[in-house]
Amino acid sequence: MKREFIFPLIVGIILGGLVMIFWQFNTRLNNAANAMAQIETAVSQNTKTVGDIVTFINNASGQGQPAAPAATVTE
DSSP states (O other): OOHHHHHHHHHHHHHHHHHHHHHHHHHHHHHHHHHHHHHHHHHHHHHHHHHHHHHHHHHHHTTTSOOOOOOOOOO
8 A cells, every 4th residue: 555545544544433432422422311301201290299199198187278276375
């Protein structure tokens, strides 16, 4: 091989490797972002469900209603 073909070949291989590394990184980053979006959706749904359950329990036990005013003691 001539010397003038070796240098562009090496530079091309290095640049191709860098492109592949960044492409792979971008793919993994997108997968992680999608997973985070799914987790955030699940967390918000579960938070609402737990809030509804706590409200139901408080209403069923009478704790959801305001307390009656305390009786005044006169001497």
